[in-house]
Amino acid sequence: MRKSRLSHYKQDRLTEHFVSGSTARTAASLCGVNRKTAAFYFLRLREIIAYELEAESQAMFGGEIEVDESYFGGKRKGKRGRGAAGKIPVFGILKRGGKVYTKIIPDAKSATLIPIIERKVVPDSIVYSDCWRGYNVLDVSDFHHFRINHSKLFADRHNHINGIENFWNQAKRHMRRFNGVPKAQFGLYLKECEWRFNNSDPSAQLLQLRQWVKRYLKGCVSKVVEIDFRHLRAG
Numbered sequence: 001m002r003k004s005r006l007s008h009y010k011q012d013r014l015t016e017h018f019v020s021g022s023t024a025r026t027a028a029s030l031c032g033v034n035r036k037t038a039a040f041y042f043l044r045l046r047e048i049i050a051y052e053l054e055a056e057s058q059a060m061f062g063g064e065i066e067v068d069e070s071y072f073g074g075k076r077k078g079k080r081g082r083g084a085a086g087k088i089p090v091f092g093i094l095k096r097g098g099k100v101y102t103k104i105i106p107d108a109k110s111a112t113l114i115p116i117i118e119r120k121v122v123p124d125s126i127v128y129s130d131c132w133r134g135y136n137v138l139d140v141s142d143f144h145h146f147r148i149n150h151s152k153l154f155a156d157r158h159n160h161i162n163g164i165e166n167f168w169n170q171a172k173r174h175m176r177r178f179n180g181v182p183k184a185q186f187g188l189y190l191k192e193c194e195w196r197f198n199n200s201d202p203s204a205q206l207l208q209l210r211q212w213v214k215r216y217l218k219g220c221v222s223k224v225v226e227i228d229f230r231h232l233r234a235g
Contacts, residue, residue: 006033010032013030013031014038015045015210018209021174023178025038046188046189048209049195049209050188050192060121061121063095063125064095065093065096065127066160066161067092067128068129068130069090069132070172071088071089072087072088072090072171073181073183089107090105090190091104091105092168093120096163100164100167101194102194104187110133113134117138118141121143124142127146128160129147129161131149147159171194174193174196175189
């Protein structure tokens with residue numbers, strides 16, 4: 001970004017359009033820049049967001065926690081849901097009244113999910129999940145585990161995972177506007193959705209993103225282009 005030929009004014013305009021959820025094509029037309037330039041700038045913003053969230057990822061969640069997996073992309077034909085071919089599995093942890101954390105996973109097996117929960121959730125917390133067998137180990141863990149059987153009902157007073165499912169819906173709705181997300185960049189788009197959910201006020205998003213961009217422009221942290229995002233890639 002420090003070597004960008006874009007004026008600070010146009011960079012700021014593009015940042016505003018990014019926060020508003022505009023596509024790179026729309027932002028390019030409104031800001032008077034090349035579409036590829038806008039797309040590249042948006043990619044850098046997503047990399048900054050992912051980098052900053054990664055720096056915060058050591059924080060643990062406590063209290064009432066919801067866990068769930070979801071599947072993104074793929075074709076509608078054929079098998080759907082868990083194990084659907086061509087889809088990218090993602091695991092999410094949400095603290096009620098707080099933030100969400102997401103991670104691309106290779107599968108939804110217990111051996112994959114439980115270590116993530118143990119790393120992100122404070123022992124003795126209340127953990128809500130659906131009846132997927134991958135969560136069976138939670139019944140004999142350091143957590144207080146409650147299940148909701150979605151084949152019978154979606155909520156039983158406090159026993160539900162509506163919060164994390166609401167996040168999945170928001171994330172998929174946001175990604176649909178791009179008419180397909182490149183698989184190699186899916187992790188960056190996912191972290192963008194996580195950031196938007198955790199900071200729901202657009203004015204706060206813009207302020208934070210401007211501060212982050214300013215920090216990178218000054219070279220106070222590692223160059224974005226040198227950050228290794230392989231762990232965010234699907235497949």
